[in-house]
Amino acid sequence: MIRVLVVDDHQVIRSGLTTLLESAGDISVDASAASGQEAIDAATDRPPDVVLMDLSMPAMDGIEATRRLREHDPDLRVVVLTSYGDRRRIIEALDAGACGYLLKDASPEDLVNAVRAAAAGGAPMDPRVGAVLLSERQENRAGSAAGAKLSERETDVLRLVTAGRLNKQIARELGISEKTVKAHLTRVFDRLGVTDRTQAALWAEREGIFKDPTD
Numbered sequence: 001m002i003r004v005l006v007v008d009d010h011q012v013i014r015s016g017l018t019t020l021l022e023s024a025g026d027i028s029v030d031a032s033a034a035s036g037q038e039a040i041d042a043a044t045d046r047p048p049d050v051v052l053m054d055l056s057m058p059a060m061d062g063i064e065a066t067r068r069l070r071e072h073d074p075d076l077r078v079v080v081l082t083s084y085g086d087r088r089r090i091i092e093a094l095d096a097g098a099c100g101y102l103l104k105d106a107s108p109e110d111l112v113n114a115v116r117a118a119a120a121g122g123a124p125m126d127p128r129v130g131a132v133l134l135s136e137r138q139e140n141r142a143g144s145a146a147g148a149k150l151s152e153r154e155t156d157v158l159r160l161v162t163a164g165r166l167n168k169q170i171a172r173e174l175g176i177s178e179k180t181v182k183a184h185l186t187r188v189f190d191r192l193g194v195t196d197r198t199q200a201a202l203w204a205e206r207e208g209i210f211k212d213p214t215d
Contacts, residue, residue, distance in 0.1 A: 002119045005048040006032040007039040007065065008081075009057040017052065017081075017111075024112045036060030036068075043069055047076065049119045053098070055082040055089060063089070063096050070097030077118040081111070087132050094198075100124035113164075122164040123198040130205040150191060157184040159210050162201040 006017045006029055018029040030046055033039040035057050043051065051069060055062035066078045079100035080093045090101055100118050102111065103126050114124035150158065153174075160170045167185075171178045185197070194200050204210055 036065030
């Protein structure tokens with residue numbers, strides 16, 4: 001069971017998220033909080049697997065709360081859920097330690113899957129957020145990234161990373177070892193000029209290399 005802490009200063013939203021997440025069957029909302037400080041207190045009393053974090057809250061906002069939570073527990077998975085998709089807040093939230101960033105108009109299915117992905121070590125990211133972030137953070141790498149040449153197998157690995165798969169899942173789907181997956185990922189990172197899975201997935205989103213041409 002995935003244990004979740006829901007953080008939002010609106011009670012109606014907290015109640016709605018709790019009902020939605022617990023209806024999934026494999027997710028339990030163990031606590032909720034109406035402020036950043038309440039989130040810290042709740043996470044200290046009973047550490048969750050995933051924190052679903054709003055950004056705009058009184059006294060202590062979600063960015064500062066995320067930073068303090070991650071300082072206390074570097075392994076804690078924090079997924080931002082907010083109405084704000086502006087560049088500054090996205091970058092500040094990720095720099096504070098959030099592993100994912102969703103907008104509040106996300107579908108119920110996407111929200112549930114994002115919690116599952118975060119709990120499994122993934123980095124769920126709204127594609128619109130990825131586009132905003134890439135325009136800021138990968139501008140200096142645009143020239144080299146655009147000309148990146150990936151092998152067929154490296155492309156397969158990148159496609160599954162973009163879909164939120166973990167190394168074990170990628171290995172199983174491609175019929176290769178986890179060690180080989182890691183080797184492919186290292187080459188993918190080098191070719192794209194990125195340093196981690198999130199940046200690689202965001203590059204793929206920006207380049208649109210896995211988009212359905214009929215969309």
